[in-house]
Amino acid sequence: MGSGGGSVGTEAEERPHGAAVVADGFGLKGPRGWAFRKVSFRAEPGALVAIEGPSGSGRTCLLLALTGRMRAKEGHAEVGGLPLPRKMAAVRRISALGQVPGVNELDPAFTVAEHLRERALLQRRFDGSVRALLRRPGTRAAEARARIAEAVAAAGLDLDALPKGGRTSVRDLERPEALRLSIALALIGRPRLLAVDDTDLKLSDADRAGVWALLRSLAAAGTTVLAVCSEAPEDALRITTTASAPEESGEAPEALEAPGTPGTPEEPAGEGTAEDAGAGGTKTTGAKTTGAKTSGPEPVDTEKARTQTAGADAAGTHTDGTGTDTGAAASTTEEGADDALAETGRS
Structure with missing residues (x-):
C-alpha cells in the first residue's frame, strides 16, 4: 500500500470503510411513468447487494439513484448516513461507478495505462487536500503509481496478460477485462460504495463466476458493492426491480433528473372509432379538418x-x-x- 495507507488505516479504525445503504419506499418516476417504485431494503457496510430484474425494469435507474446520480420522487434512502435525495452531492463523493452505458463509458481509443493515469490525475486534482497538492512532484507521482497498483490488484486485472500490456487499447479488450478495468478505475478513489452495472452481461459461466468472486472479495475487504445483474447469486442480498405501469399514478410523468438528459413528456396519440373513418376508410385522430372537399364545387353563400x-x-x-x-x-x-x-x- 502507498504512503496514504496510514491515513486510510486510521479512518478505518474510526468507522467502517463501507457505507450502509437503507431504502424505504424508494421510487423514481420518468417520462414514461415509474422507473421503479416501493423499493425497501437495508444493507450493512461491506455487503454485496445484487439488483436483479429483466432489462427495462429500472435496475440501472435504481443504481444511479442510490449513488446520487438521479433524484428519486418518493420515499427516502440513506447511504453512509447521508439522506437521499437531499445529500446527493455528498453521496457522489463517497461512491464510485464502474462502467455504466451512457454515463461513464471507457474511451475505446485510450490505452489501459492512459485510462489509469488519467483517473489518478483527476482523483488527485479534485479530491486531494491542499497539502497533498503542495507535495513534491516526485512524491505525488509515487503516490499515484501506488494507488493505481493497489486498484489494479484489487480488481484482479493482470496487465501482463493483456496483448500489449498497459499499452493495449480498450477496443482490444475482452468483456471481462473491460469490466475489471472499469472497476479498477472506480477503486482508485477508494470509495465506500462501489456500483457496477450489467455485471453478468455477455459473460460465459466461468467469467461470470470470476466476476462475482471479485465482487465478493471487495465486499469482504469492507467496500459496500451494488451490482446490477440478470440473475443474482444466492449469497448476495437480492433486490428485485419491477417496473410499475404509468397508470398507477394520476399525475403526469416527469423527466428523470440525470445530467445531460432532459426529458420530454410524451403526448398520447388520439384514438379513433369506426364511425370516425371517412369515405375513403381513413381513420381520424381528432385533428381539425382543412376544408378539403371530395365532391364537385358548391355554390358559395357570400353572406354566410x-x-x-x-x-x-x-x-x-x-x-x-x-x-x-x-x-x-x-x-x-x-x-x-x-x-x-x-x-x-x-x-
Whole structure:
C-alpha cells in the first residue's frame, strides 16, 4: 500500500470503510411513468447487494439513484448516513461507478495505462487536500503509481496478460477485462460504495463466476458493492426491480433528473372509432379538418362567409385561405416552446 495507507488505516479504525445503504419506499418516476417504485431494503457496510430484474425494469435507474446520480420522487434512502435525495452531492463523493452505458463509458481509443493515469490525475486534482497538492512532484507521482497498483490488484486485472500490456487499447479488450478495468478505475478513489452495472452481461459461466468472486472479495475487504445483474447469486442480498405501469399514478410523468438528459413528456396519440373513418376508410385522430372537399364545387353563400369571417376576427383568429386556423396554430406552437423551455430549465 502507498504512503496514504496510514491515513486510510486510521479512518478505518474510526468507522467502517463501507457505507450502509437503507431504502424505504424508494421510487423514481420518468417520462414514461415509474422507473421503479416501493423499493425497501437495508444493507450493512461491506455487503454485496445484487439488483436483479429483466432489462427495462429500472435496475440501472435504481443504481444511479442510490449513488446520487438521479433524484428519486418518493420515499427516502440513506447511504453512509447521508439522506437521499437531499445529500446527493455528498453521496457522489463517497461512491464510485464502474462502467455504466451512457454515463461513464471507457474511451475505446485510450490505452489501459492512459485510462489509469488519467483517473489518478483527476482523483488527485479534485479530491486531494491542499497539502497533498503542495507535495513534491516526485512524491505525488509515487503516490499515484501506488494507488493505481493497489486498484489494479484489487480488481484482479493482470496487465501482463493483456496483448500489449498497459499499452493495449480498450477496443482490444475482452468483456471481462473491460469490466475489471472499469472497476479498477472506480477503486482508485477508494470509495465506500462501489456500483457496477450489467455485471453478468455477455459473460460465459466461468467469467461470470470470476466476476462475482471479485465482487465478493471487495465486499469482504469492507467496500459496500451494488451490482446490477440478470440473475443474482444466492449469497448476495437480492433486490428485485419491477417496473410499475404509468397508470398507477394520476399525475403526469416527469423527466428523470440525470445530467445531460432532459426529458420530454410524451403526448398520447388520439384514438379513433369506426364511425370516425371517412369515405375513403381513413381513420381520424381528432385533428381539425382543412376544408378539403371530395365532391364537385358548391355554390358559395357570400353572406354566410362574411358572417363567419367577422365572427373569426372578433375571436382573434385568422385563416390562411386553406381553412387552417393560423391563430390556433401559433398559440399551440408558442405553448409548445414554453413547455420545451420549462423542461430544459428543469434538467
